[in-house]
Amino acid sequence: MGSGVLSRPFPRVDGELRCGEYSVVELADRFGTPVFIYDAQAVRRRYRELRDAFAEVDPLIAYSVKANGNLKLLHLLREEGAGADIVSLGELSRCVRAGIAADRIVFAGVGKTTVEMAAALEAGIYAFNVESAGELHLLNDVAQEMGVEAPFALRVNPDIEARTPHEYTRTGHARTKFGIPADEVLELYRWALEQPGLRARGIDVHIGSQILDPGPYERALGRVLDLARRAQDAGSELEFVDLGGGYGVSYDEEEEMSASRLAEQIVPLVRASGLRLVLEPGRYIVGEAGMLVTRVQFVKASGEKTFVITDGGMTELLRPSHYQGYHRIEPVRSRPESPMLQVDVVGPICEAGDFLARDRELALPLRGDLLGVRTAGAYGFTMSSNYNGRTRAAEVVVDAEAVTLARRRESLEDLVRGEWRPGDDPLERAAE
Numbered sequence: 207m208g209s210g211v212l213s214r215p216f217p218r219v220d221g222e223l224r225c226g227e228y229s230v231v232e233l234a235d236r237f238g239t240p241v242f243i244y245d246a247q248a249v250r251r252r253y254r255e256l257r258d259a260f261a262e263v264d265p266l267i268a269y270s271v272k273a274n275g276n277l278k279l280l281h282l283l284r285e286e287g288a289g290a291d292i293v294s295l296g297e298l299s300r301c302v303r304a305g306i307a308a309d310r311i312v313f314a315g316v317g318k319t320t321v322e323m324a325a326a327l328e329a330g331i332y333a334f335n336v337e338s339a340g341e342l343h344l345l346n347d348v349a350q351e352m353g354v355e356a357p358f359a360l361r362v363n364p365d366i367e368a369r370t371p372h373e374y375t376r377t378g379h380a381r382t383k384f385g386i387p388a389d390e391v392l393e394l395y396r397w398a399l400e401q402p403g404l405r406a407r408g409i410d411v412h413i414g415s416q417i418l419d420p421g422p423y424e425r426a427l428g429r430v431l432d433l434a435r436r437a438q439d440a441g442s443e444l445e446f447v448d449l450g451g452g453y454g455v456s457y458d459e460e461e462e463m464s465a466s467r468l469a470e471q472i473v474p475l476v477r478a479s480g481l482r483l484v485l486e487p488g489r490y491i492v493g494e495a496g497m498l499v500t501r502v503q504f505v506k507a508s509g510e511k512t513f514v515i516t517d518g519g520m521t522e523l524l525r526p527s528h529y530q531g532y533h534r535i536e537p538v539r540s541r542p543e544s545p546m547l548q549v550d551v552v553g554p555i556c557e558a559g560d561f562l563a564r565d566r567e568l569a570l571p572l573r574g575d576l577l578g579v580r581t582a583g584a585y586g587f588t589m590s591s592n593y594n595g596r597t598r599a600a601e602v603v604v605d606a607e608a609v610t611l612a613r614r615r616e617s618l619e620d621l622v623r624g625e626w627r628p629g630d631d632p633l634e635r636a637a638e
């Protein structure tokens with residue numbers, strides 16, 4: 207499978223990057239920079255690729271909101287039939303606003319609070335993916351107090367180390383905070399059978415992010431299905447298995463995860479189990495569909511280095527700095543006359559670790575040129591910050607000829623919202 211070069215979003219036509227019916231230059235001029243531009247058609251295409259690859263088992267595709275929670279994109283995915291994988295009340299609230307049905311939402315995370323549990327129970331979510339014995343006990347208490355049963359799955363830590371580009375994105379091995387050790391899982395399902403506030407509904411595993419090979423998924427699934435069978439034998443009525451997310455995309459030369467190869471390995475096991483399949487893709491759906499467009503402020507030679515200083519940096523896209531993540535960077539308008547040079551593309555933030563690329567071959571841009579940072583649709587805006595007093599970037603969704611300002615650039619007023627101001631009562635939060 208794979209989206210193929212021809213259907214790649216942001217194609218270059220006559221030397222200029224485009225999105226849908228628009229030139230990226232035109233969009234950047236209209237909405238300012240730095241700006242995230244998302245191609246709605248590309249998002250739909252990716253969702254459908256996954257849905258079609260797994261069609262035989264008709265999975266619940268619970269889009270992982272942490273990758274990109276923009277309401278316009280959530281709404282679009284809801285129209286495609288997606289559910290959601292959430293990790294906080296904030297993400298739940300986004301999903302509700304976007305109209306995603308609560309019974310298509312799963313809730314993961316190692317530190318859920320009583321407030322979050324109560325709100326998710328109130329909303330009627332499909333399942334809590336529970337990550338510890340302590341959490342299961344608390345969930346039981348909260349549900350009992352509300353006079354309801356909490357549907358849950360235990361997230362198993364299968365102790366499988368999947369290859370990912372950075373250790374921070376490996377979650378399936380025994381040294382991470384995630385999931386419950388496999389040898390404690392059956393005891394907890396057994397305990398839950400006796401609890402009035404709990405109803406076991408499924409079993410869950412998530413082994414990491416940006417994984418390119420189906421192998422670790424097959425191994426992890428084998429392990430959890432074995433546990434599921436034993437839990438069922440002991441009386442738990444499980445209805446689903448959640449395989450988590452993490453299906454990798456292509457940032458550089460690597461080949462992305464093939465949805466059809468993944469399905470080939472996973473579907474037979476799921477069918478044999480009789481369980482409903484839940485998938486939690488984030489990056490796979492929105493990664494490639496997004497571009498961060500940033501404008502060159504200065505080009506500066508210093509020591510042995512050439513720095514291309516842009517108006518976007520680690521506050522917009524943290525991945526290069528935080529995970530040594532690689533993102534392709536291209537001039538939005540080709541510069542065939544410029545010499546190719548090895549440069550660092552850096553932002554304006556006062557940190558030596560503020561860079562979008564290091565030692566990168568680039569046609570030397572001039573002040574005012576636009577650069578397109580590819581595959582920035584996932585973990586771009588959602589990880590962005592106000593550090594250095596920066597207003598977060600605008601987000602624009604292009605759907606063929608339709609353009610939506612999906613989030614306006616933050617204002618200076620946004621930066622101080624909720625903060626004490628001279629003249630305010632010292633104990634009262636500043637009025638909105």
Ligand code: LLP
Nearest residue numbers: 270412415416451452453486487488489585
């Ligand atoms: N399900 C669970 C339980 C997760 O923890 C995650 C991601 C996903 C699904 C979705 O993973 P995806 O399909 O998007 O890879 N900020 C990092 C990635 C952190 C992933 C956290 N969990 C990055 O930029 O690479």
